[in-house]
Amino acid sequence: MPFTVATWNINSVRLRLPLVTRFLAEFQPDVLCLQETKCPDELFPAEAFRAAGYGNIAISGQKGYHGVATLSRRPLELVEKRDFCAKGDCRHLSVKLDAGGRKVLLHNFYVPAGGDEPDPAINPKFRHKLDFVEEMRGIRGLHDGESASVLVGDLNIAPLEADVWSHKQLLNVVSHTPVETEGLESMRLGGEWRDLMREHTPPPERIYTWWSYRAQDWAASDRGRRLDHVWSSANIAPDLKDITVLREARGWERPSDHVPVIASFGFD
């Protein structure tokens, strides 16, 4: 029985509710992890998702900024909403669910973007981003015989050269600076996480999940970055059957600047 997990930075769940319900109807993932919901919990459009078949919902939202939500067709159990850097930001939640006989601990992350100036000494937002990734080291790809871990979300870092349109031109641009890319890769390897998008599509093939709103023609210039990620513990990585980056969603009406990534697992 297949198990599919999607992740999508939606940039306002209320404004883009029609896009989310369209996505759920067309692709029917078992679970969808949203980031940047920008919605307090009491205003979250849970009823619309329940009507679409996604009645199992965990949310961590706040007014105006950030916010994550995990929607599921299968029952889920909230494990934790962790307050990284003790700022009170809603940037993480984890749930446990049954994925066709396997137990999965699923983390949903929204890592700080980090501002424009890539110097932690003068830019507190960049300092916060580096501190956040450092604290993420506490989240490991735990697994045993019957349970596995999956980590998805907008990590706001494009770690590999093939994750950006121009490695050279972005080396000093926040999201692709060496201190960030090395920090994220070190955290991933230290936590024994596997980068499933890159196991499915190795470099040098380019993968982008985000294109700036500021481009005149995002598709023609195609100056994208891979900011959204799907990681897993080692014991479920061999069960990955497919990963799809839904590039077409960037061209939908009033789109998010990020597109969904859908991972499919099969347990034989």
Place this chain on the structure above:
DNA sequence: ATGGTAGGACGCCTA
């Protein structure tokens, strides 16, 4: 080399 757009809330901060 620079500035370009979008969302939330209605100033201007964040991305």
